[in-house]
Amino acid sequence: MARLATTSDVYNAIAEPQRRSIINLLAKGELSVNDITETLELNQPQASKHLKVLKEVDLVTVRKAGKQRFYNLNGENLKPIHDWVMSFAHLWTERFDRLETYLDELQGKE
Amino acid sequence: MARLATTSDVYNAIAEPQRRSIINLLAKGELSVNDITETLELNQPQASKHLKVLKEVDLVTVRKAGKQRFYNLNGENLKPIHDWVMSFAHLWTERFDRLETYLDELQGKE
DNA sequence: TTGACATATGCTTATATAGGAATATATAGT
DNA sequence: ACTATATATTCCTATATAAGCATATGTCAA
Numbered sequence: 001m002a003r004l005a006t007t008s009d010v011y012n013a014i015a016e017p018q019r020r021s022i023i024n025l026l027a028k029g030e031l032s033v034n035d036i037t038e039t040l041e042l043n044q045p046q047a048s049k050h051l052k053v054l055k056e057v058d059l060v061t062v063r064k065a066g067k068q069r070f071y072n073l074n075g076e077n078l079k080p081i082h083d084w085v086m087s088f089a090h091l092w093t094e095r096f097d098r099l100e101t102y103l104d105e106l107q108g109k110e
Numbered sequence: 111m112a113r114l115a116t117t118s119d120v121y122n123a124i125a126e127p128q129r130r131s132i133i134n135l136l137a138k139g140e141l142s143v144n145d146i147t148e149t150l151e152l153n154q155p156q157a158s159k160h161l162k163v164l165k166e167v168d169l170v171t172v173r174k175a176g177k178q179r180f181y182n183l184n185g186e187n188l189k190p191i192h193d194w195v196m197s198f199a200h201l202w203t204e205r206f207d208r209l210e211t212y213l214d215e216l217q218g219k220e
Numbered sequence: 221t222t223g224a225c226a227t228a229t230g231c232t233t234a235t236a237t238a239g240g241a242a243t244a245t246a247t248a249g250t
Numbered sequence: 251a252c253t254a255t256a257t258a259t260t261c262c263t264a265t266a267t268a269a270g271c272a273t274a275t276g277t278c279a280a
Contacts, residue, residue: 015125016238020194027198033257046239048258067247067256075201082199084130085192088137091185116267126268143227156269158228177226177277 007056010077014059018042019050026060026073033069117166120187124169128152129160136170136183143179 007013014020021040025031031039037047051071054060058077063070116122124130131150135141141149147157161181164170168187173180 009125009127011127011130012125015119015121017119017121018238020121023198027201034255037257043240044257045241045259049238052258067254069257073198073201075198078195078198079202081191082195085188085195088133088183088185088188089192091137091183092189128268144225147227153270154227155229155271159268162228177224179227 007053010057010059010081013053013057014078014081016050016053018046019054022047022050022054022071023059023073023078026071027075030063030070030072033071036071116163120167120169120191123163123167124188124191126160126163128156129164132157132160132164132181133169133183133188136181137185140173140180140182143181146181 014023018040022036025036025039033044033047033051036042036051037044040047042050051060054071055062059074060071061074063072116126124133128150132146135146135149143154143157143161146152146161147154150157152160161170164181165172169184170181171184173182
C-alpha cells in the first residue's frame with residue numbers, strides 16, 4: 001500500500017507545502033480562489049484542487065457569493081496536530097513543562 | 111511531480127501514522143529496533159525503513175550498542191511544526207492570544 | 221570459523237498523488 | 251440566448267512511496 005489518502009488525514013493534507021501556504025493566507029481572512037491563485041502564483045486548477053483537499057479534511061469552508069467562492073480557514077481542525085506536537089514541547093524547552101498547567105488555566109479547566 | 115520526498119521534509123515524515131507511533135513510543139525513552147517492531151507489531155524491515163526516514167529528517171538519532179541500535183527521539187525538530195500550528199491556536203481558543211507572550215517569557219526572550 | 225541474533229538494504233508491486241492541459245459547470249450581465 | 255468571468259472536474263503522466271519478501275550486513279559468542 002502507498003501512503004494514506006490526503007483526503008482522510010489532516011496530517012497528510014498539511015504535508016503539501018502549497019496547501020500550508022494556502023492555510024497561511026486564509027489565516028488573515030477569507031479569500032476567493034482567484035485571490036489565492038494570484039497570490040501564490042498557482043494555476044487555477046491547482047488551487048481548486050488543493051482547496052478541495054483542504055475542504056475534504058474540513059480545514060476550510062466555502063462561502064458562495066455570485067461567481068466567486070470565498071474560502072475560510074477552519075483552524076480548529078488543526079488542533080489535533082497542535083495537541084500532538086505540543087506533547088513534545090518539553091523536549092526543546094525545559095520550562096515548557098509549566099505550559100500545560102498554564103493552558104489549563106487559560107481554558108478555565110483548572 | 112508527486113509529493114515531496116519524505117526524506118526532505120519533516121511534515122511529510124510525520125504524515126505516516128506508524129512513524130508518528132514510533133515517535134510516540136520514543137518519547138518515553140530510547141528503544142531498540144526490536145522493541146519498536148514488537149510493540150507496534152511491524153515487520154522488522156518496515157520498522158527499519160520508517161526509522162531511516164525519521165533519521166533522515168533528523169527526528170531520531172541512533173546509539174549503537176553491540177548488535178542493537180537504540181533510537182532516540184530528537185524532538186527539537188518538531189519545533190517548526192509546533193511553531194507553525196501554534197500560529198493558529200488563537201482560532202480555537204480566544205484567550206490563546208496571551209500564549210505567545212507567555213512563551214516569549216518562558217524562553218527569556220522578553 | 222561457524223552460528224545465532226539484530227538490523228539494514230534491495231527488489232517488486234500496488235497505490236496515491238501533484239501538475240499540466242483541456243474541458244465542464246456555474247453565474248452574472250447584456 | 252450569448253458572452254465573459256469564476257471555479258471545478260477530468261484525463262494523463264511522472265514520481266514517490268509503503269508493504270512484503272528475500273537477502274545482505276554487522277556483531278557477538280562458542
